[in-house]
Amino acid sequence: MKWTLLLITTLFAGACSRAGDPPVSFHAQGQPEKLSDWHVVMADGKRLRLNAGVEPYALNTALFSDYAHKLRTLWLPPGARAKYSGDAAFQFPVGTIISKTFYYPRATDGAKNAVLRIAEQKDESRDGLDLAKMRMIETRLLVRRKEGWVAFPYVWNEEQTEAVLARGGDIVPLALHEPKARGIVLQIDYMVPDENQCAGCHATDNTSRLIEPIGPRARHLNRDDPWHPGENQLTRMAATGRLEGLPLNGVPRNARFDDANEALDARARAYLDINCGHCHSAKGPADTSGLWLDAATRDPIRLGECKPPVAAGQGTGDHMFDVVPGQPDDSILVYRMSSLDPGAMMPEVGRTTVHAEGVALVRDWIKAWLGTCSSSASARSAAVSN
Incomplete structure (x- = not known):
């Protein structure tokens, strides 16, 4: 079975890469100015291709980024393996390169910045990306060097032949078209x-302040492999020699937030985990808020039930509690997710639009909560928050 899977890997890599492509180039130091210096993903103006040995992967529920689609890839040095962890990010060897390319399907009106606000379609990135149909925005690299992880943001040129390092970030004007509502x-x-x-x-x-991957964790990767139907991503990683320590059972799994067949609580918790939990956790940068939204948190008060905010101000929208059972309109959590005010919106970075589907899910989740915020309950919440 292992050799069969390795053969499949080789065939898939060959379908995306071309004979004569230079091998992936890991830069142990410096700041390469061009994305092509790494030879991870390559564009010729017609297609974005993955180099040999570069494997795509998907998450159960992904971070919202203004409705952008994402092509995620992982490259490990030949013969190297990641080490499994049930909760934390996998331990990746020095030389690992993780990439995430942000793009949108083009709208049909011909304008260069006209794109569609639609969900990712099955197989749209199976053989790389058709650049005639896709508007490339950026590719982010997370590189494991000897001293730790280093992040590099690259922005694509108009010709879609190269992406250039943008250490100071960038702003890309876009017109998001709603295909189901013409003219919007x-x-x-x-x-x-x-x-x-x-x-x-x-x-x-928040103590170590060390950079680490967010997506490549067991609960996010434990799903079917979109590029190899019928296979589980983690099982395949282990079978192809890229992951060690994968247990036979007990591997955590987050729900798909948009899968109506899954439980409402599981879907909402998965959404909050990937979008908020890396900051709002016992160890995260927002630990002092007392609002912990990561997958490990089970205490209703830590999840916001009748919990007053640590700091008042415009971020509360004049609401008293993070979550009011059954009352999403009175909950600070929904207010901040629905806001575009820089002083109130959450997450603080990574979006300039409201994720309507995500907000609707969290609203339904709060509607399903039972109870009321009595004075005694709020007093207990305040004690926990402090």
């Missing part, structure tokens, strides 16, 4: 994060 267009300024913002989100431990 949302003008946004898509924000490419700068290096410090990349590092800020990926420093999930």
